[in-house]
Amino acid sequence: MNWKAYQKPGSVTEAIALLEQAAGRGRVIAGGTDLVLQLRQRARAADLLVDVTGIDDLRGISEKDGWISIGAVATHAEVAGSLLIRREARALAEGCGHVGAPQIRNMATLMGNVISAQPAADGAVPLAALEAEIRVVSITGKRWIPIEEAYLGVGRSAIDASCEVATEIRFRKPGDGAQTRFFRLSKRKALTLPVLNGAVSILPDPSSKRISRARIALGPVAAKPFRARRTEACLESGEVSPELIEAAARIAAEEANPRTSLFRGSAPYRKDMVRLFLTRTIREILAAV
Amino acid sequence: MEEKLKIKLKVNGAWREVETLPDRILLDLLREELGLTGTKKGCEAGECGACTVIMNGRAVLSCLIPALKADGAEIMTIEGLAEEGRLHPLQKAFLEKGAVQCGYCTPGMLLAAKALLDENPEPSVEDVKRAISGNLCRCTGYTKIIHAVRSAAETLRGSDPEGARTDP
Numbered sequence A: 001m002n003w004k005a006y007q008k009p010g011s012v013t014e015a016i017a018l019l020e021q022a023a024g025r026g027r028v029i030a031g032g033t034d035l036v037l038q039l040r041q042r043a044r045a046a047d048l049l050v051d052v053t054g055i056d057d058l059r060g061i062s063e064k065d066g067w068i069s070i071g072a073v074a075t076h077a078e079v080a081g082s083l084l085i086r087r088e089a090r091a092l093a094e095g096c097g098h099v100g101a102p103q104i105r106n107m108a109t110l111m112g113n114v115i116s117a118q119p120a121a122d123g124a125v126p127l128a129a130l131e132a133e134i135r136v137v138s139i140t141g142k143r144w145i146p147i148e149e150a151y152l153g154v155g156r157s158a159i160d161a162s163c164e165v166a167t168e169i170r171f172r173k174p175g176d177g178a179q180t181r182f183f184r185l186s187k188r189k190a191l192t193l194p195v196l197n198g199a200v201s202i203l204p205d206p207s208s209k210r211i212s213r214a215r216i217a218l219g220p221v222a223a224k225p226f227r228a229r230r231t232e233a234c235l236e237s238g239e240v241s242p243e244l245i246e247a248a249a250r251i252a253a254e255e256a257n258p259r260t261s262l263f264r265g266s267a268p269y270r271k272d273m274v275r276l277f278l279t280r281t282i283r284e285i286l287a288a289v
Numbered sequence B: 001m002e003e004k005l006k007i008k009l010k011v012n013g014a015w016r017e018v019e020t021l022p023d024r025i026l027l028d029l030l031r032e033e034l035g036l037t038g039t040k041k042g043c044e045a046g047e048c049g050a051c052t053v054i055m056n057g058r059a060v061l062s063c064l065i066p067a068l069k070a071d072g073a074e075i076m077t078i079e080g081l082a083e084e085g086r087l088h089p090l091q092k093a094f095l096e097k098g099a100v101q102c103g104y105c106t107p108g109m110l111l112a113a114k115a116l117l118d119e120n121p122e123p124s125v126e127d128v129k130r131a132i133s134g135n136l137c138r139c140t141g142y143t144k145i146i147h148a149v150r151s152a153a154e155t156l157r158g159s160d161p162e163g164a165r166t167d168p
Helices: A012-022 A037-042 A075-080 A083-088 A090-096 A102-107 A112-115 A123-128 A229-235 A240-255 A267-288 B026-033 B088-095 B106-119 B125-131 B143-159
Strands: A006-007 A026-029 A046-053 A060-062 A067-071 A131-139 A143-146 A151-153 A165-172 A179-185 A196-205 A210-219 B005-011 B015-021 B052-056 B058-061 B073-075
Touching: A012 A026, A012 A046, A012 A131, A012 A165, A026 A037, A046 B125, A060 B125, A067 A083, A067 A267, A067 B026, A075 A090, A075 A102, A075 A112, A075 A131, A075 A151, A083 A151, A083 A240, A090 A123, A090 A179, A090 A196, A102 B058, A102 B106, A112 A123, A112 A165, A123 A196, A123 A210, A165 A240, A210 A229, A210 A240, A229 A240, A240 A267, B015 B026, B052 B106, B058 B106, B088 B143, B125 B143
Parallel strands: A006 A046, A026 A046, B005 B073
Antiparallel strands: A060 A067, A067 A165, A131 A143, A131 A165, A179 A196, A196 A210, B005 B015, B052 B058, B052 B073
């Protein structure tokens, strides 16, 4: 026997009350593509599953006052297909379009991709480049967590699904003239984790031939989606030139810290791929702006 | 004795009431409680697509869905694809184009293709490849499956110029 009860609350308040009653033996479930497997493989245990996908407040993707908001139960298919996301944050639509396979993307939520806390997550890596925040509600109140603080380690989220409900992802629109792109290196196109992935957001300053804001996130090269801050600083440091892009990509290869793995390849290879893919992606963005 | 719970789902157009243990998986419910063994059990880990069904209009993996999550849902299994004993154009095309070999992936493959054609009546080769990218086939090499899906799309467009079908 695995879980003993399954509830579908109609509101966040009701969901939290159910988790409270379960006193640590309950757990939030949305798409369930990771959680159901973990429960069946006994990697996790829960007596009560609280299915939040029926809560209307958690649906939808919208824009307000310069912010984009994605409800906690929005699936990867919805995010990848959203015209708003494709227009304002293409890297996120591209990343979500790479998760698993169509069936998985129809079930799994972007919020789940964050809470599963895998450093290779194709949905969460673009969110790191977009400096997203996660809204979390519990019996003690509401808070916003910057995405980088949502990770405690590989597979360990700072959001405690046994007593907290994550309700919303939000990020500021990258801005007029900004472009974002996602890249991915993998052995197959579907149903495989990436050898390397990354998201780049660049806001050029048309008056000065400089980049006024660069944001770069890479995975899986650390225990969580990794912000390449030295690389970003390099890109913002001078006039755009092929030399500047190459210098920045070399810094990214330095600051990324991938492990040598039988599945993903050697650390030196993956560092070199960081350099190569970043160079290509930055060039592609600059050609498009 | 574990307590069983009653759920209702619309399977292949008909509402069914079933009793289930709380931790039952939809795949097992379909196969063992409803006798719909056309839905295949492959990897049971969300990686092969053999258990694909269409739930509320979208292709999903029944091996990763708690049965209780499907309470109230509308589900199409492979048994619901043919109508009144007449094979669906996708099924016909799979047979005619040699897209079936051992057959184990076929139900999932057909439903992934059905979900595609419901949304996109005129898919490119790339569209078909993407739509079936979550369905593993170890026999055919996929080429004939892709051919069959596009051929069925053509048939469906011919028989219905709107490209839409009025399936349940």
